[in-house]
Every structure is written in C-alpha cells, then in structure tokens.
Amino acid sequence: MSDLRELYQEVILDHTKKPRNKRVIADATGQSHGVNPLCGDKATVYVKVEDGRVVDVSFDGQGCSISTASASMMTEAVRGKTAAEVETLFERFHALVTAPSDQAGQNAAPELGKLAVFSGVCEFPVRVKCASLPWHTLKAALTGDDAVSTE
Amino acid sequence: MSAPVPAPSVAPAGLALDVAALRAEFPVLRQRVHGKPLVFLDSAASAQKPQVVIDAERRCYEEYYANIHRGVHKLSQLSTEAYEGAREDVRRFIGAASTKEVIFTRGTTESINLVAQAWGRKNVGPGDEVLITALEHHSNIVPWQMLCEERHAKLKVAPIDDRGVVILEEFEKQLSVRTKMCAFSHVSNALGTVNPVKQMTAMAKKRGAVVLVDGAQAMPRIPLDVQDVGCDFYAFSGHKAYGPSGIGVLWGRRELLQAMPPWQGGGDMILSVSFGKTLYNELPYKFEAGTPNIAGGIALGAAIRWLESKGMERILAHEDAVLRYGTQQLLKVPGLTLVGTSPEKAGVLSFVLAGIHPHDIGQVLDAEGVAIRTGHHCAQPVMDRFGIPATARASLGVYNTNEDLDALVRALGKVREMFG
Numbered sequence: 001m002s003d004l005r006e007l008y009q010e011v012i013l014d015h016t017k018k019p020r021n022k023r024v025i026a027d028a029t030g031q032s033h034g035v036n037p038l039c040g041d042k043a044t045v046y047v048k049v050e051d052g053r054v055v056d057v058s059f060d061g062q063g064c065s066i067s068t069a070s071a072s073m074m075t076e077a078v079r080g081k082t083a084a085e086v087e088t089l090f091e092r093f094h095a096l097v098t099a100p101s102d103q104a105g106q107n108a109a110p111e112l113g114k115l116a117v118f119s120g121v122c123e124f125p126v127r128v129k130c131a132s133l134p135w136h137t138l139k140a141a142l143t144g145d146d147a148v149s150t151e
Numbered sequence: 152m153s154a155p156v157p158a159p160s161v162a163p164a165g166l167a168l169d170v171a172a173l174r175a176e177f178p179v180l181r182q183r184v185h186g187k188p189l190v191f192l193d194s195a196a197s198a199q200k201p202q203v204v205i206d207a208e209r210r211c212y213e214e215y216y217a218n219i220h221r222g223v224h225k226l227s228q229l230s231t232e233a234y235e236g237a238r239e240d241v242r243r244f245i246g247a248a249s250t251k252e253v254i255f256t257r258g259t260t261e262s263i264n265l266v267a268q269a270w271g272r273k274n275v276g277p278g279d280e281v282l283i284t285a286l287e288h289h290s291n292i293v294p295w296q297m298l299c300e301e302r303h304a305k306l307k308v309a310p311i312d313d314r315g316v317v318i319l320e321e322f323e324k325q326l327s328v329r330t331k332m333c334a335f336s337h338v339s340n341a342l343g344t345v346n347p348v349k350q351m352t353a354m355a356k357k358r359g360a361v362v363l364v365d366g367a368q369a370m371p372r373i374p375l376d377v378q379d380v381g382c383d384f385y386a387f388s389g390h391k392a393y394g395p396s397g398i399g400v401l402w403g404r405r406e407l408l409q410a411m412p413p414w415q416g417g418g419d420m421i422l423s424v425s426f427g428k429t430l431y432n433e434l435p436y437k438f439e440a441g442t443p444n445i446a447g448g449i450a451l452g453a454a455i456r457w458l459e460s461k462g463m464e465r466i467l468a469h470e471d472a473v474l475r476y477g478t479q480q481l482l483k484v485p486g487l488t489l490v491g492t493s494p495e496k497a498g499v500l501s502f503v504l505a506g507i508h509p510h511d512i513g514q515v516l517d518a519e520g521v522a523i524r525t526g527h528h529c530a531q532p533v534m535d536r537f538g539i540p541a542t543a544r545a546s547l548g549v550y551n552t553n554e555d556l557d558a559l560v561r562a563l564g565k566v567r568e569m570f571g
Contacts, residue, residue: 004514
C-alpha cells in the first residue's frame, strides 16, 4: 500500500475537522438524504438554485472523514454552477476516485481544482462510496429525488 | 487406501493452551501486511484455517474425491465415508443424540432459513408470534420477518439493557401461548454478550414455544451440549470454527425434523421419484437436496477434531483471558467507549472513539497491519439501540494473544495522532 497520507491528505483532514457549509438551508429549493448502509454514513444535502445556478449548497449528517471532507469540498466547488456543470464535475470526480490505482491522479481533469486531493481514494476501493455519497445526494437534490443509497 | 477418517483426538487435561505452537499451525498468520506483522482481529467475521483443515480439503480433491451416496466405485465410497465421518464429528462435538439430527447446510443463515421455511410455514399461522431479541444478527431477524409477513404472524423483540444484556423479565413477559418460535443467539456477534441460553430456553419451552439458538459465534468458543441447552434447533457455520466457508450445520430434534416437510427438492433427498409421487428420503438426507459441499464438509470434520484436540475448555479459558486483558487495555485509550459490557462476554470487543468514525479507525489500523471489522456488523438494530451508526470491532480467535491487543492499542494511538 502507498502511504496512508495519500488518502488522508492535509486538506482532507482539515475539512474533516472543520467542515465548511455544514448547516441547514431553511429555504432550500431541493434537498436529499443519502445513506451508505455499509458504513452507516448519512448525509443530507441542501441546495438553493436561482436562475438555473446553485447559489447556496450545504450538508448535514454524520460520516467518516472521507465522506465529510468530500461533502465539505463539494459545497465549495459547485457554488455558481448549473445542474449540467455539476453533473460534469461529478463525472470528472467519479473518474478520479475510480481510476485504476496505478494511474492514481494521472488524469485529474483541470476543472477539478482542489478536488484533485481525492486522487488517493482510488487505491482504497471500499472508500469510493464514502467519497461519492455526497455527490450522489447532491445530484438527487438537484433532480428532485429525496433519497439515495450507495447500495 | 483406507478411508480417510481419523479417530478423534482428545486434549490432554489440565495443560494451558500452547498458543505459540498453535499459531504456527496457521499459515496465513505468518505474513506481513503493509510491511507490518499481521495482527488478525476479525475472527467473528470469519476465522483463519489451520494446516490440518487446509490439508483435509486438499487431500479430498487430490486423493479420493467423487460424488457421495451414489457410486459403487471406490472413490465414491471413500468420499461418502469421509463426509459421513464428518457428520459423526459434528454429532459428537455438539452432543447430539444421532447423526440423523445433523443436517449439513451452507451455513448459519441457510440453517435458520431452513427452519423458518420448512418448520415455520407449517407451524406458524395468523396471529401467532415469533420472539427474538434486540441483539440478533440480521440472519436471525430477516428470515422470521419474512415468515411473519407471509403467515400474518407477529414478530416480537425482547429488549436489551445499556450493557447489551437481554432483559430476562421482559423476555419472559413477551412469551405467550401464541409464541410458536423463540429464536436467539448464543453469543452476540456485535456485542459479545453471552446469553443464558439454558435459562432462556427453559422459559420459552414453559410457554410451549419451539426454540432455535443461533450458535454461529458460540460454537467455536464455548463447550457445547445441545441436549443440555434443551433447545430444539441449533445453527452454526463452519467458517467461524476454523473450517471452510460454504458449509454449516443445522441440528434439530429428530421428532421435529421428521414432522417437517422437505425444504428443497432434488437429488439425494428422495427415496423414489415418479411423475405421480415422490417418496422422500430419511433424515438427515430429506433436507440435503443436491450435491453438497463435499470437501467442505470433510474439512469441517477436520476443524472439529482440531478443536477437540486443543480442548474447548482450554480454548474458552484462553480467549477469556485475552478478552479480559484487551478490555483493560482498551479502557485506557482516551476517548474510547466499549459498546457491549455484559458481565458474560465472549470473543468480541466493539468500541467507538470520540469524534473519529469507525471507518477511519479501520483504515489506519489496516496500515498498521491490524485487521478489524468496522460497520454495523449485520446488526443494524443493535447500532440503533446504542444510537451509533457503526462500531469498530476487534474479535478474537484461538490464535490471538495479549500482544495482539497491545498492537491494537498502539495502532489506536496512530489513529488519534491522525484524527485527534
């Protein structure tokens, strides 16, 4: 195994300990509840869309460091984006965390920006669901599904 | 060649287990993981296999494998003899009256489903009740839920207290003349609680219920005599008892098994078949349709003889000492809370660390070579009872030592370094 620090990068630990946008949006235009039954992670994602763009997004719930940091960094990354742009970003993110482990981080799309710190996840297949749960939940919140599960 | 059915060996009395020698019998324990010596603390999920078990399965395939109960040829006879020899090993080990009461299944889950379907559909009707406890594994919940839904019966659950102990007064209160089946585990996989199965069985029998005990965790840890327990069915798996996966046992009282309809239809479970009528085979074959896990059954026999050669009393004493030591050491870890603090406990140390998700604990421990399980342990209602999403669970096998628990505690220090 490569160093555990590949997975638990400083940026990820920082977002784990001090998650951003961990709050409820009272006037959200969409929200969804995501669960990862395998490890018991639960996340509710709130989103507020105006004129087709995400103007506010937040999350609440309990999860491991990877799912918490992923949710936290996701809320920072998608603000101002359209649903279609969020979808594209999720696709890039998903490709990043599911890459063959010998290609970890090699093909990180430039638009991922800070999210590239999740490149280490691909070497830990059981953690892929942790990293992607907030994204699945956001996608559901944007399309009007009120619940998702990684199973 | 002679039939590969060795005589059971009996452990010399009075001597403590030579754990260093015993560990050397497990090839998998010799490795390093991520550059660290493997510390395997996940035997409640599945135990590792000693060389004699690996050899028994290999010998079967290399030397005498053929289908059983069918051929007149030599290999079929040898395989049949070895497979039926394993059934006798099981019978002796659990104290059953007859090998007719020992049914080979795929494991505990299949054993419980067999009873829920073959016995349950015939004996549980609208308005009847099935009583389980709040510390059951999903495999001792869901088959009963399915039965109750199908038969319009009611599933009742006896509660546990904050230590994870079944509240016996409540358990007794929930029993009624409508309780047709009472099913509970001998040892909880998520909490380690050892249930007073003899007492609980007596309570349930007094109300006329049939009793099934889920022995998946208990069978490899606690000396067992099913007749002394007094239950009607006892289920366990080979793979938690140092044997192969894909093989397990349902023991049942002969008169109950005889009155039950067959479960699955097919070969081996019949005496004669015509398109007009099929005559079912006698016990235990009535419940063993199709070609079974032959080598797995034979290797389970080897695992049981291996357990007997070590001595179940000595295994229990050793694991209990390590469990007590581990409990003391874990309680010194800052922020650690044990989940499951029954005074009667076996095999399992479930815990949470303040502010650190079990998944992260497991990941850092893995990097230190320490294998534990994290999650809900197929016991979500237990997690709900304690208001937590998951726990980290270190569980013991006969090969674990105090040093393994020291390694766990050291590795938990690394977890706190990273996330504290």
